[in-house]
Amino acid sequence: MGTARIAVVTATAAAEYDADLPLIVDALRAGGLAAEAVVWDADAPGWEGFDLAVIRSTWDYSERLGEFLAWADTTARATRLWNPAPVVRWNSDKRYLSVLAERGVPAVPTRFLAPGERCHEADFDLPRGVVVKPAVSAGARDTARYEPGRAADAVRHARMLLDRGRTVMVQPYLPLVVEGERALVFVAGAFSHAIRKGPVLTEPGVIDNDRVAHPGVTPYEPTEEELRTARAALAAVPSPDPLLFARVDLALGEDRRPVVMELELIEPNLFLRFAPQGLQRLVEAVAAESRRSAG
Known part of the structure; x- marks a missing residue:
């Protein structure tokens, strides 16, 4: 059996800004895998030549959603795509928040x-x-x-x-967001690490598409209630298998209990530079998935 080939999928405009991308590619290579960053809409990349395609920073997907979902379906027929194409489609529209609420998951009323x-x-x-x-x-x-x-x-x-x-x-608007948003990262279904970041919508009445998406990131130790809320959200995802990666973004409601703001399953920043153990977990999960794909 040859060395597994792994495509770490990005976008042309995102590659130079994705701090996780070089960490992941280098760590996979150090782990004995033939990993390379591949732009999702590149001409004829030959997806069938990869044992696994891991979506990481396709950050332009929301502006080209139809094209991106078609790419996910096509790529999933050529190789193993993670997270899977049906999950990508489900998570691409935030109406999934209604599904979470219907299943009793505390989420921001929407x-x-x-x-x-x-x-x-x-x-x-x-x-x-x-x-x-x-x-x-x-x-x-x-x-x-x-x-x-x-x-x-x-x-x-x-x-x-x-x-x-x-x-x-x-x-x-949740006033307690000024105390920070919590982002809980899961790898292969298990909690890995978390960060807290400052609020994004700091100036009322302003649409600013150049704002910093993750201001003031610091490592964070989630509470048991936050972990329960995040796990409840993941349990509501329509996927028979654990996801390769997931990020659950939480904030505090006025009763100081956590609520889900977003469930990020497509291309989230995983903040791996703040969690070396998270990077190692991801490498191990990708290696295990590539072995399953090759088998």
Whole structure:
């Protein structure tokens, strides 16, 4: 049996900004695997020549969703794709938050508005303010929060997105997000490590697509309740097998209990530079998966 070939999948615009990418490629090579970074939409990369394709930083997927999902389906027929194509499709639209809520997972209350639906200011006039964003997005793009009394501004934001054919999410602003968002990383179904980062929507009423997506990252030790919440969210994912990687983003509700903000299963930053043990776990999981693929 030859050396397993691993494609670590990225995007042209992301490769130079993905701090995890060189760490993963180098660690896989050190572990005896033939790993290389491959751009997902590159011409004829020959996916069938890889034993495993691991999606890592395809950060432009939300702007080209149809094309990306077609790529995932096609690549999954040529080689083993992780996370799997059906999970990628399910996780690409944040309407999965409704599935989590239906299954009893504590999640940020979210209302979804589809193109063609009317906006009413009363739906945007929440006591602590409101967050408006598209259901398909990454890196807080086209997202803003609005303070109480600014419902008209929030409605204009939502209508702008709806007029472009995009489904809109309307969520209450969580004031305790100023204490930091928690990101819990899981590898092969087991908790690996966590970080805490500062709030992103620091300036109300502003759509800033150049903002830093993960400000002030520091290692974090999650509480037992946070771990339970994250595991409950992962248990709701429609996948028969443990995922190769997952990140569960949490914040505190007004009762100081954790709620799921997002469940990142496609191309999350895993913050591996803050957790060498997480990098080793990922390498071991990829090696094990490549052996299964080769078998």
